[in-house]
Amino acid sequence: MRYAKIVFSLLALLLVVSGCGTKRQYFEPEALAGKVSYDGSLPGSIVDAVRDGATLSNGQVITKKGLSNVLLPEGFVYLGEDQGRYVAASKCGALQIVDASKKVLFTKECSVSVASASLKANILALVLGSNELILIDINDGKEMMHLKQDNVYVLDSRIAAPYFLGDLIVFPTLDGKLVIVDAQSKKPIRDVVVSNEKFFGNIIYLQVLGDRLVAATKSKVVSISPKSISFLEKEVKDVIVLENRIFVFTKDGRVILADADLRVIKERKFPFATFAGTIYGDFIYMIEKGGYVIATDLDLVSTNVYKLPDEIESHIFTTGDALYYKDHFFKLNRKK
Missing domain, CATH: 2.40.10.480 (Thrombin, subunit H)
Known part of the structure; x- marks a missing residue:
């Protein structure tokens, strides 16, 4: 019994010390x-936010231009915009493109949730929560590309969206890669591994300035130019x-x-x-x-x-x- 009391006391002391050691400053x-x-x-109130916009509790959207008059369908959140057309998705995988007058321009039911999306002209680029990369022609609803990447199980909530770059489309994957797709052939032409972490390893930032592409995961930044790649x-x-x-x-x-x-x-x-x-x-x-x-x-x-x-x-x-x-x-x- 005395031994048990000593062990219990030591454990209690360790918990106290541990608690003090991890106190947030x-x-x-x-x-x-x-x-x-x-x-x-x-x-x-803001109920969801991505890098380029936020969704309010009443369905309105804030973009980089400020508060918009568009009203998203109930249960949908903002993912992206192109020329007054707003891409929105629900947690269950439903996707819609609507305009400011609430007219539904395109709908799609995905098997899993949509992690991020970008729209340019008639081309919709999607990254699904299952790490699938998809290109869709919204004029006829046909898939022009569907690539499956490695499975991921835990994500950083900051998820970068695909980027249209001239004749290229850059997909930020959920397993830490950049998949560069030719916009004409709709086929991947290059992969860049930013990070290969198994947990929280998705691309959280993707931006292009001139001829330079900058991307990041939670642990690494990459800068890619025609002449070099730096980390x-x-x-x-x-x-x-x-x-x-x-x-x-x-x-x-x-x-x-x-x-x-x-x-x-x-x-x-x-x-x-x-x-x-x-x-x-x-x-x-x-x-x-x-x-x-x-x-x-x-x-x-x-x-x-x-x-x-x-x-x-x-x-x-x-x-x-x-x-x-x-x-x-x-x-x-x-x-x-």
Whole structure:
């Protein structure tokens, strides 16, 4: 009995020590430059967000242009847009393309949920939750390509969408690859493995600037040009590409400035900061989950921190000059 008591006491002590050792620490700015206030309310709360848009509880959509008048069908969320046509999907695999007048332009029932989608002219590019890559002609509903990739079981919720690049279509797969498809023949011509992690290894970022393609998983960034392929291994939270600069935001609160070939130029660390989103232009605004906006110049020299009205606990969406959270929005240049 005495032995059992000793073992129990040791286990209890280990739990206490372990609990203390894993206690979360929070970002605390040394000084505040001001406060950010809400500018107005939204007609509903944000229930889902992707990189290029967000869905409100009333079915309306926010895109990079701002709040749209389109109303998605009940149970559907926004995936993409092309010339006033909105791609939306349900959790059960139903997909629709609707216009601003709620006219249904195309429908499809998929066997599994749609992870991401992009539309250009009459071509719809889909990445299914089963890691299948599909091209569909929405004029006649026929599949022009259907590629099955390796099975995946656990995904990062940040899922990149296919990208139309001239005569190419770039598919970001759920197992960490870029599959480049010829738009004319509808056949894959090249694969680029960004990361081969079995869990949470999907492509979370995909962007093209000029002749350069930049993509990322949660652990690696790749920059591809006609002359070279470069990699940067970091615990990635987000990526921004501005001209010949690549900004990598990490899970441990660092902002890394690299050149186009991912050679690190400079980095700044914001201890215990957890980045929830970013806005960029002449400055970079990092939205910190504890309820702050961290503003820095493009050279990572000067920094100002502003207090948000709330901590970030759910979906947010950002445009060039605004941040949308819950059922409110505000402009980042409005302070008091």
